[in-house]
Amino acid sequence: MSERLFENIKNLQLLQFAKQKHVSASEIYIPQGKIYKKIFFIKKGTLRSYYLTETGEEKTIFFRWDGQFGAIPECIFDNQTSNQIWQALEDCELFEIDFDLLEEMSENNVKLMKIRLGFVQVMLLEAIQRIEGFVLDKPEARYQKLISQKPEINNRVADKYIASYIGVTPVSLSRIRKRLTSQKK
Amino acid sequence: MSERLFENIKNLQLLQFAKQKHVSASEIYIPQGKIYKKIFFIKKGTLRSYYLTETGEEKTIFFRWDGQFGAIPECIFDNQTSNQIWQALEDCELFEIDFDLLEEMSENNVKLMKIRLGFVQVMLLEAIQRIEGFVLDKPEARYQKLISQKPEINNRVADKYIASYIGVTPVSLSRIRKRLTSQKK
DNA sequence: TAACCTAATTAGCTTTTGTTAATTTATTTC
DNA sequence: GAAATAAATTAACAAAAGCTAATTAGGTTA
Structure with missing residues (x-):
């Protein structure tokens, strides 16, 4: 677009x-x-x-x-x-x-x-899609969607910036990531 | 506007x-x-x-x-x-x-x-102001700002709708309200 | 007014997040 | 490449939120 x-x-x-x-x-x-x-x-x-x-x-x-x-x-x-x-x-x-x-x-x-x-x-x-994410999804889902929509973000942007973008602290994002990788097994 | x-x-x-x-x-x-x-x-x-x-x-x-x-x-x-x-x-x-x-x-x-x-x-x-609220404020602050910007909302809209608008459950909003009124004293 | 229905609150318990600080891992810089 | 710096993870505890169910309060309708 x-x-x-x-x-x-x-x-x-x-x-x-x-x-x-x-x-x-x-x-x-x-x-x-x-x-x-x-x-x-x-x-x-x-x-x-x-x-x-x-x-x-x-x-x-x-x-x-x-x-x-x-x-x-x-x-x-x-x-x-x-x-x-x-x-x-x-x-x-x-x-x-x-x-x-x-x-x-x-x-x-x-x-x-x-x-x-x-x-x-x-x-x-x-902007509206972002708002909908905040209302409909929890932080974990917001993170997953962000990653799937923009996979390169992981290599190009520090986690601490991603954290506040999805509305959580860096510590919390780290725990979310841990939860997600352990679930994958 | x-x-x-x-x-x-x-x-x-x-x-x-x-x-x-x-x-x-x-x-x-x-x-x-x-x-x-x-x-x-x-x-x-x-x-x-x-x-x-x-x-x-x-x-x-x-x-x-x-x-x-x-x-x-x-x-x-x-x-x-x-x-x-x-x-x-x-x-x-x-x-x-x-x-x-x-x-x-x-x-x-x-x-x-x-x-x-x-x-x-x-x-x-x-929309951007709303996004900023989700990133910068916690639910309690989002609720307070909403009320101060639009005081009539309390009489015109059910709390359960306000709850998901600010991104929490009705139960949680009820607790937020309780916290706020007890702090006022 | 009484019966009914829905919203809001409260309670008890679980899960998640925030916070602070320590530790490990990456990255930058000299 | 080694030292210095910053980022990410982990830990431990407190605070907040989710969930379910019971209770209370408000409103609606017959």
């Missing part, structure tokens, strides 16, 4: 407005407290977004992969600052498109507006 | 295409397994969406209130059937707009396309 979106963006020659950007593994891509009004496309690599809690813990909310688009919704939709921090988990090659420019250009361009719509729809469908 | 959207829809005389519908409290508004390609606006009342588990349990995923729009994303975005069931929790007065018609009309109409975009953006922001 993201791929189709990327095709559309290429066809509309949007890429001429895109800047290429490299972020090395473990580097912060977007720091806290910004109004980051850009849409990014990940050509290669993995990103995560997280919040810092009062006790200084990091809680990972999203992962974004090669072939996916991303943005900080409250920034581009509401012009608000965000406490989200985006960090590269692998060396990343990104395309960035300025959102204000995109908005301006789409103001009188149905095709472009439709692309924006498609972009948001994809994110919404993903 | 929804209100602004509704204003826009009125200004564009979209309401002439809308059908009014009444659903009585406890009645099923949208049954399981449909491709329900409509957008609805709740003039009055409360709706919930839920899934049936293999054991026949009902898991409430969403609430929708007066002044809010709703739709089944997988139906309107992907033309897929949905296992979501929508039920009225109070007597509801709804406006329904046919999505295929909306899509057709917006195909060459930037303003309308922009309204669709706004509609999806609102839903996405809500």
Whole structure:
């Protein structure tokens, strides 16, 4: 789905407005407290977004992969600052498109507006599936589904980030993994 | 935000295409397994969406209130059937707009396309806040935030629906409530 | 109003998770 | 490659949640 979106963006020659950007593994891509009004496309690599809690813990909310688009919704939709921090988990090659420019250009361009719509729809469908997982499944099932949907995650993302993504602590995820491997026998 | 959207829809005389519908409290508004390609606006009342588990349990995923729009994303975005069931929790007065018609009309109409975009953006922001709650907060905090954001929910929605909405069992929610009231003293 | 039905609470017990700290395993860095 | 650092696992205990069933409270209906 993201791929189709990327095709559309290429066809509309949007890429001429895109800047290429490299972020090395473990580097912060977007720091806290910004109004980051850009849409990014990940050509290669993995990103995560997280919040810092009062006790200084990091809680990972999203992962974004090669072939996916991303943005900080409250920034581009509401012009608000965000406490989200985006960090590269692998060396990343990104395309960035300025959102204000995109908005301006789409103001009188149905095709472009439709692309924006498609972009948001994809994110919404993903978000809803995630919510359904929290309501319908227990942590164990959320972990299993994540692994089966994205097997490479095991090699590409540290468990501690996966843990908070599915809503548990790293210690608890470790126990879940142990339970699952012992059940397999 | 929804209100602004509704204003826009009125200004564009979209309401002439809308059908009014009444659903009585406890009645099923949208049954399981449909491709329900409509957008609805709740003039009055409360709706919930839920899934049936293999054991026949009902898991409430969403609430929708007066002044809010709703739709089944997988139906309107992907033309897929949905296992979501929508039920009225109070007597509801709804406006329904046919999505295929909306899509057709917006195909060459930037303003309308922009309204669709706004509609999806609102839903996405809500969804992300919900996800953040599941990752950052424990059930107790999710319950407190829900109550403070929507105090009337206590009188308008049964606790058992609130329970699965925040991701716990009714028994557990009852204990959470007890803990909270005893802490207040 | 009484009888009925459903929701909410409580209780008792099991399972899972959180927390803290120690230990082992991987990974990075010099 | 060895030392240093960080991640993952394990352990021990406390807190919370799930589950089942019984009880109480609220509402609905005849």
